[in-house]
Amino acid sequence: MRAVLRVLAPLIALALAAAGVLLVIEVVAAWLRPSLPEAVDDGVVVPWPAWQAELARLTWRSEPVPAVAIVVAVVGLLLVLVGLLARRSHLGLDGPDPAITVTTSPRVLAQLVGRRVRATEDVTSASVTASGRRVSVTAQGWSDDQQLRASITARVEELLDQLPLHRRPVVSVTVHERKGPR
Template identity: 55%
Template sequence: MRVLLRTLSPLLGLALAAAGVLLVIEVVAAWVRPGATSGLVVPWPSWQAALSDLTWSDGPVLVVSVCVGVLGLLLLLVALLARRHDVALTSPTPAMTVATTPRVLARIVGRHVRESDDVAAATVSASARKVVVRAEGWPESDGGTGSLRTDVRARTEELLSTLPLARTPRLAVTTRGRKDPR
């Protein structure tokens, strides 16, 4: 969503700037040519004649107003969804706010999980509410990956308890055994 917002903002800004330039050109042209019957760039008199017959309850006016309202709500929704989703950390003083990104939290957890000798590979995704760890390891002699899951969960919970997180996120761990030898 942030990419969409970063694309829409300059485009809307350019459109408003172009409308402002057209307005300035038309105002200056009206001052320079006070008796002119048409606009310099935009045909204002013909637009005024066409719009003078419309009332607020006419169909085209209602359709345009609903479309503008829906477009405004969509832009507002895009702006609200594009906010940063930071992970809050405990602050050293009440006057200070400390946060990190979910990507940094995922990298810290992923590096910590991959340090284990039983883990061959791990993928971690994180948010302020949840950390998801997907680990691959070598199966135990009994063929299951149950101890790998408990080991990864224990290591990750230990790490999360040592980090200065304002709220400890939920932890979801899935593991899968590798077929190839160590």
């Protein structure tokens, strides 16, 4: 959901900025124009007077009004839901006292696991992603896949034993053997 917000926020900002630019253009044009009745009948970029006349003819029972209201309400509800569901995820830790809440981010857990995995002798490179439910390690190394996988899994499990996590994530390790000379 955070990816949706990262795309949606700039799009909404661009739309609002474009509307603001149009408004500024129209206001400046209205100030600079001579006060002739013919000049007011038309907008510079947007035909505001024509739109105003069209909207003045509409009533709440006109055909497009309920449909537009429903679409606007649904889009607004979707935006609120996306905003609520895109909250930051935190990992709960057991604090020194039950009255104290201690949290950390999945990024910090991934960095801790990555440092521990990269400290293994036969690992040449590793990437780690972490969430509250899963720690995924993809490593590349010189030794046999099964041996290296067991070594990395043991190191990650040892690290997770040392951390006071409320809920222990599942560890997933993928190993690729590096070819060529050391």
